[in-house]
Amino acid sequence: MTKNNAFISFQNVNKFFGKFQAINDVSLDIDHGEFFSLLGSSGCGKTTLLRMLAGFEGVSSGEIYIDGQPMSGVPPHHRPVNMVFQNYAIFPHLNVRDNIAYGLRKQKLSRTKRYEMVDEMLELIKLPEYGDRKATQLSGGQRQRIALARALILKPKVLLLDEPLGALDKQLREQMQLELRALQKTVGITFVFVTHDQEEALTLSDRIAVMSEGCDLQVDTPTRLYENPVSRKVASFIGTMNFFDGTVMSIKDGNAVLKVDGLGEVSAPAGTVPLLAGNTVSVAIRPEKFLLSNKKPAGAQCSVKGQLNNAAYLGERSHYYVSIEGVPQPVAVSAQNRDRAKEAEGQSRPVWLSWDSTAIVVLKDV
């Protein structure tokens, strides 16, 4: 049995391919009914982790539990999981109906019952009347739905999805994201979703594990991952982040006073990281937490003067790059274009940046 009552539990899992360590001591728990994403760039081990869950790769050490059962030595066809493959892996020699009914053989159902279940599934994935089509005649989005139906018809305890939306064009992908999320709510099955697309992960997931080089860096809700990253790696992987070097001056009532290069003396919530006076830290601020103004702002808690040297107009918002004395990289600032943007907006000029002290994230690694 697992030590805790998580539905899926990776415990100190390692995986070696020859000398290469693909998974480095990963322990994480996934709850029942959760939409859980493994997020990372290619080669970070997220797909390996998923394939280990499906049983296509063994664990080199450690143990994976699904619903309390250890999975070592359990072959893929005996695991209570089903997978949606990256390229969908639709059987090209079968029509849509037989593709979806593929896994039902062992249940020894009558043909009528089987076809009834398939029709239900076709209804669910919004492709009724498609049963007699050849699988090879379908578009990418349709194949993806067939792959989903083929897995869901077996009512698995866990559905594994290996970048299932990667091959679709942007519009279809966004539509499928919504459908996928709605589907997961309807069927109530635990989804484990692999993606390299952070936006996709943030949109879909209840919780996300950010992976890099075989390790899980942070497992958290989308909001906490974005607003409270625990390390520079996570902070820079999710969205854009400005980093400043700083030193802790003092800690008082959960607030830290920091001396930050370029920004001067600032106060920030100390957060969850244990800090001591004298620690060197990274100070991180998201681009949209800055307020850009042409004059020194009156009411803002903190502000600094800089030189605007570059701007990119993106329609609903603009990106500005402001150089501040004492900061090597230009600071990225993002602002909604609430007023009509003017051509002159991007001109090089002195500007003021201001921010609330709550916007600052203090990270211990430099």
Add this chain to the structure above:
Amino acid sequence: MKSGTYIKRTNRPLQLYAVLFLIALYVPVLFLPLFSFNDSIYVKFPLKGFTLQWYIELIDREPVWASLMNSIKVGVTTSIIATGFGIFAAKAITRYRLPGRGPVVGFIMLPLVVPGIIFGVALLVLLSQLGVRLSLYTVTMGHIIVCLPFAIATLIPRFEGFDKSVEEASADLGENAWWTFWRVTFPMVFPGILASLLLTFTVSFDEFIMAFFLSGTDATLPMYIWSQLRFPQSFPSILAMASIILLVSFILVFLGQWINRGAQSGSLESE
């Protein structure tokens, strides 16, 4: 055609070369059917006149039918066994991590380049040492060795041609290796299997050297043809028979290639 893209331009010299090549390859062969309809027992120009006499004579000859049946028996058995072995070999070569895969494939393909006479003599020595009597069984054995590379060469592209994730998908959907093979792998490589059966049958049917060394009292068709070459009066009938064999071989091989043409042409119901 003049405005074709760079890579698809027509190339006159290459076209001419292709035509000359085909002529050099097939014109000598076409003399067989030509003289098989000639009303003379001498194979020489000028042609005398049209006749079906030699074909009719062929039908009346008892040993022709006996040797034909022998060849068919050997051919069918050979093609089934060689293709069966070929399926396992091709699956092993393409699907599993095989230590020394390169050399293994090389050795399997060796009979393609080793002269048949060497294999024939070697098998003959081995069999006589073991005290095995020569018969159609020993011929079949020799033919399996000759045909195996053809079977594997036909099947490997089929196995390589489909994504192995469909086999994983089958396992994921609850089927073990056995059922996965029958429900996914087999139907998907089926055109390749048919092609391999047709090709190996043709190779076995036309094979002479192995049969010459390894047959006992029962002759195969090519051996019968060879034995008849000494008799001038039966030569035109041999030409007639060779023409038929040529036509049937051509049809079988062509059919095999046609069946095996596309990677996704096999559509079979899974009931």
